[in-house]
Amino acid sequence: MTTLHPPAATRSRPVPPEARRDRRSWTGWGFLGPFVAVFALVFLAPIVYAIYLSLFREQLIGGNTFVGLDNYQQALRDDRFWAALGRVSLFLVVQVPVMLCLALLVALALDSGRLYGRDFFRVSIFLPYAVPAVVATLMWSFMYGTRYGLVGDINDALGVSLPDPLSADLMLASIGNIVTWEFIGYNMLIFYAALRVIPDSLYEAAQIDGAGQWRIITAIKLPAIRGALVIATIFSIIGSFQLFNEPSIMRPLARNAITTDYTPNFYTYSLSFNGQQQNYSAAVAIIMGLITMVIAYVVQLRGTRKGV
């Protein structure tokens, strides 16, 4: 038995693997094909095309030429691009923590079960997220008006003179206010959903141990929703870096405050549509994409490391 076994195994081995490998390569592709085709077309092709575009330069005089990495070099030395990146970074550092803290507070309040009219409260906090960004921005722009808007009315009624929210100095804060208003509800929902799945047994155990509400929050709730916090932070980082709608819609009201290079995204848009510099615009977009990826990745690493 034992002496017969190995030869049988070696004899049977060489033949089937080849046949199996052969069959596997075809059927495998058959299953994978549709996905690969869609993936290549929808995800890879645009990126590849953008990279391809970024290697050329089309000029009004001189036509289209291959310039290698010139566009990237130019972008890395472009003050306007770095200024735009600096602006959204400032936005990120100030607005995102404020928004997430508020969203967390609201979620904890909802979850505490001590809120009267909880459903109404939840819906009204979430409602702004359901309002299209365009409408929300237009609405806020009207309110910000110092001549005929809400700010103007307050000035008239109380005889005060509030600073102009649409001035160059306050514009970023005004945009931050709109974005916060829009996205508190969304983040609140992520946190609230995470809080709801915490098993009741933990709370019971905490009660038995005599833990207060504050202790329950810091020792049970927050650690349990760390994953949701990291996700919401990453979404917010990406959202900040991609800031476009709000400045673009408010620009007609304050062209001097919102320049064509106000945010990196708005800058690529202007390059491409005002200046017909699609190639350079593609290079800037790719650099911006890489920066966003790196920062989001670092946050994710840190977030999960703490979790372990």
Next chain:
Amino acid sequence: MHKHSRLLLRSIGLVCALALGATACGDSDDGGSSGKAVSEADVKAALKKGGEITVWAWEPTLKQVAADFQKENPKVKVNLVNAGTNADEYTALSNAISAKKGVPDVAQIEYYAIGQYALSKGLTDLSAYGAGKLAAHYSPGPWSAVKAGTDSVYALPMDSGPMALFYNKKVFDKYDIEVPGTWDEYVEAARKLHEADPKAYITADAGDAGFTTSLLWQAGSRPYSVVNGTNVKVDFSDQGATTFASTWQKLLDEDLVAPVSSWSDDWFKGLGDGTIATLPIGAWMPANLESGAKEASGDWRVAPLPQWKEGGKSSAENGGSSLAMPELGKNEALAYAFIEYANSGKGVQTRLDAGAFPATTEDLQSSTFQETKFPYFGGQQANKIFAESAADVADDWQYLPFQVYANSIFNDTVGKAYVSDTKLSDALKSWQDASVKYGKEQGFTVQ
């Protein structure tokens, strides 16, 4: 749908080419069509033969013109498409041209943008159709904008915007302010008005490239010069520009102009309630005032544009647009027939009746036009002032061949003078630098 109509156009083009020879209906893919002369008979034959043309325009009065044109030429179909207003249309047009797909046969293009499209052979030279002969029909400002070099004509002027000073007479009377004849007097009037009513401003200006270039034009500054289409000079340091900057600086320093963007709701409200008391702007403004500031009907009047020198007589164009034929358009003979009908033929009167402001001298000088009374201006014969202004426009002004881009960054650069301590002259210099930088990147020889 798109493929269908393109196929249709192509087959129509083929039929035309067979019937008339390549001259009338030539496919523009071969590059230049400037060499080919197209006679009036060719155009007429094309009209008889019929076909379809696509016209991109936002000018509302063209709707009636297109309808009339189709009535006169039953076999011709005009697709009038609003592809966006000014910059939006240019974006669409540039995209269509670079994609070589869906390019209209006729496009509305403002004077300041013609250079950009004429360059790199984006537009058909209409001199092949005898457009050069029409020179005498048009007032000098618009005509200088559509022609390039000695005999190329890239569009036919559709309307014009000789500048005048629109002012709210009720406000002026209330505070006993005289209508300013010079810009220095204008500054005085601004001070007096703002002192009397801190909520009222002489005008609204939040930084507008078209307005600034027009005032520079009037002040005798010639910041742009273009030689051979590729040699470009940008210089905001000449005498005219200095005069403009120092005068306007006073208005900015003393906060005498309302920081309200043109065409915003606040702007129209201010025009209506008297807190924006004057508007130095193009002659196409009346219709906008009538619809946007109804409540001030009867309050406003028109006066000649203030002068930079006492007793001077100079004016400038502000806005205004033309109809041009992109080279990649298909049905050239029909397209030209339409442009000529709309901007030089019967269409002109149709558009005047609907409230457009003409670019044709004959109409500007006709007594019916000049004696038209505007109820909005308390029965004033405002066209007399506009016509006089049109005649006073110096015709040697040039825009950059990339003015669309330059205007798009105006608020990034000159805008600083409106919201910070930056001086207007320095801000103009930074606009100049940014324009020069872009010009160089685009392969121009820039000085």
